[in-house]
Amino acid sequence: MTPALRPVPDTVPGPAPAPAPLPAAAHLAPVTTGQHHDLALVLFAVVVLVTLGITLWVGRRGQAAEDFFAGGRGFTPLQNGFALSGDYLSAASFLGVTGLIALYGYDGVLYSIGFLVAWLVVLMLVAELVRNSGRYTLADVLALRMRERPLRAAAGSASVVVTLLYLIAQMVGAGSLVTLLLGTSSGQAKTWAIVGVGALMIIYVTVGGMKATTWIQIVKAFVLIAGAVLLTALVVIRFHGNLAELMRSAAHGSGHGQAYLEPGLKYGATTTSRLDFFSLGLGLVLGTAGLPHILSRFYTVPTARAARRSTMWAIGLIGGFYLMAIVLGLGATALVGAKAVKAANPAGNTAVPLLALDLGGGAASTAGVVLFALISAIAFATILAVVAGLTLAASAAFAHDLYARAWRRADRPEATEREELVVARAAAVVIGAAAIVLSLFAQQLNTAFLVGLAFAVAASANLPTLLYSLFWSRFTTRGAVWSVYGGLIPAVLLVVFSPVVSGAKTAIFPGVDFHWFPLENPGLVSIPLGFLAGWLGTLTSQEAADPDKYAELEVRSLTGAGAA
């Protein structure tokens, strides 16, 4: 069993016991120490200042709940389309997927496709209906036709779990990435990077809420796409527009020859590893539509039609981005060489910055230095924006679902909007702090599986419940609660008993072996279990589904009547 099957977004934090930067510095001594890191540091500071400026500007007036959770619902489809891609394209996609393509060629491409196809599920089955029937969170939609308390408790916890897993993976990744881009490798620098990123995200969320987070996403997505377009254009020009030539020289530069362009370099070693990749792909394609931070984006636009159009923008931007990622990945291998990419970081995370350096004319040239620093700063902005979006989603699920509704004693009056806001801000601080602490402990772990797990939980717990609620008239409260826990618990348990945790060289506890589940990605089993549990729970329910409430959900979700 190779560690191959871990999703990329995660390989960024990935090979955590990273001997990465050290040999890198040795190999690229003239390249990685130098002014381009100084310039990168300056640009990082600019990113921090600009994002803080946006936050303060947005937060200068007080925020109502509608502003804090849903950004005032006044964003245009184009703006929200950028924000959606901003939320979705993490540094992992930018650096991780391109690195994967650079090192493993076709298998990297294969990996990125699941992330794109997933958006069709979002577009067709989820975006408009969720916009029409919910207010701030995923649980709003589910609670509409069910008994509120147990459902909010289940869906709220699942949302917090998913976002927290994703958040920790991103932050550990941020730690190693920032230090990598700045050319240091000391543990202390990593710690400070994690604490700094965590502190910034707490400020963005508590001060600026959804409005500031959305604007940060928009700016970040814009510079990310612009940077990718610029580099892609430079690569294409370098090859005189001959993409076949690009593929051939990439195959040559990879050292694998033709195998580089064929399936199997990374995910094809054994039947188990291929099955594992299938499991991962299933989780990716179904998980996106259950990610709380993506779903809450649809509440920032005024209508379902705007939600649809923002999803279309997102599909265009994300699809275009992944197509460019193919060119960038191949370009890095063709121009920099797989050996140098791997030497700088075993997971290939620095493939794009190295490509930028090369395209600009090398470390000695001003253009190379500027381009490297620019791309590094874009990656940094990407990290900041994504963690802010995640923290916001987690705090909304906590305050709006768990605190104000699920855990509130029945004899107490309903929580006021103000109270909900105070709790949400406090939750953002607590969740942010928890994420910082957990990330510091997780630094030495291979956190690669965390994002895969987050997608798997979203696909096994959130998506079945959401789809049953929207489309199955006989679905009951018990069915809903069962399908949340019936997806969440198996997904987590299967990972605990997988080679990720024990029994493999790269496991969290390499010394012991209590694994019996052969795959690293639980999706193949846990997703069907989530659907099955929802079905069984409904069949065994004593109470029948309320047809009145289903009528209301159906009418509201398809027409927008009474939408917030």
Add this chain to the structure above:
Amino acid sequence: MAQQERFDWWAAQPIGRTAVRKAAKARLTAPTARPTAVPAQAAVPVAAAPAATTTPAVPEPPAVDAAEVYRTVQASAAFQEIRDGYRGFVFPATAVFLGWYLLYLGAQAAAPELMRRQVAGPLNVAWLVGLLQFVSTFVLTWLYARNARTKRDRAALGLRWDTQDQLR
């Protein structure tokens, strides 16, 4: 449904919608303190009831039963058409793109030899199918949007205001 002009809809959209929304907002905020703020709980019959008590403009309080309204709308031919149009497109389309993606994914595991076969230049079957996944995603996105725009949007919007009128 069929005779509806695409041009019409787009052109009328910005002015039409804001005007209608404003009207609706005025309507919705007038009768009670905060009817807009509780739509998520509107299912609870209690939420609808108090609305009836404080309506000076209307002589006799129209004790609207929200559940009744939603059931009537759900049973109406107009709504059935919207729903069938939506499901009739989305369910087959989902089956197609999920099947197509899983087939692609499964082919890596089951038939790697086939995927390695050369097609043109450096392109092999795997690359070709992979790039086709991009194409099919874009095409389906466009088809879905066209379907929604021409078959559903206008009728759904009309029904929305109707329903909200009845719930008032």
